[in-house]
Amino acid sequence: MYNIRLAEMSDLDQILVHCKSFHSNSPAKAQEFSEEKVREVITGFLSGPPELYFTGVLDFNGSVVGVLAGHAVESLFNRSYMACETMWWVEPKHRGRYSVHLMGLFEAWSKHVGCSVCVMSGLHTNGLDPVVDKYYIRQGYTKTETTYMKEL
Secondary structure (H helix, E strand, O other): OEEEEEOOHHHHHHHHHHHHHHHHOOHHHHOOOOHHHHHHHHHHHHHOOOOOEEEEEEEEOOEEEEEEEEEEEEOOOOOOEEEEEEEEEEOHHHOOHHHHHHHHHHHHHHHHOOEEEEEOOOOOEOEOOHHHHHHHHHOOOOOOOOOOOOOO
16 A cells, blocks of 8 residues: 655665665766765755755555655745755656655645745656656646756
């Protein structure tokens, strides 16, 4: 049975597994993966002020099969806050409607802490992915920016 919930410190090791999967499936895979650094960052998300940091998990029969982490940041242009997704990874065989519920928990948190917008992203490892675009548009998102990365 699936359960969408806020992550707890006891989920840390399972979350790290998903961070590794996220890294190996992203353009960042060209960079070294530091488990120590990722552990430090996720620990900060889990123990930081709950009005600034969010970590939700998709739990399947007691095992974490997905994670969405994000944070609230003040806008450059005014005093409003926006929620920004830092990472969202769900194991491929567990993707589907429960992934949407995990995003829904992030959006609910965003509203609860006073954010005026929610910013999500999608990986484009082999060029633009029309499935990702269609998914976000169906969820009410507008494409606002494209990010480019250059290895130095």
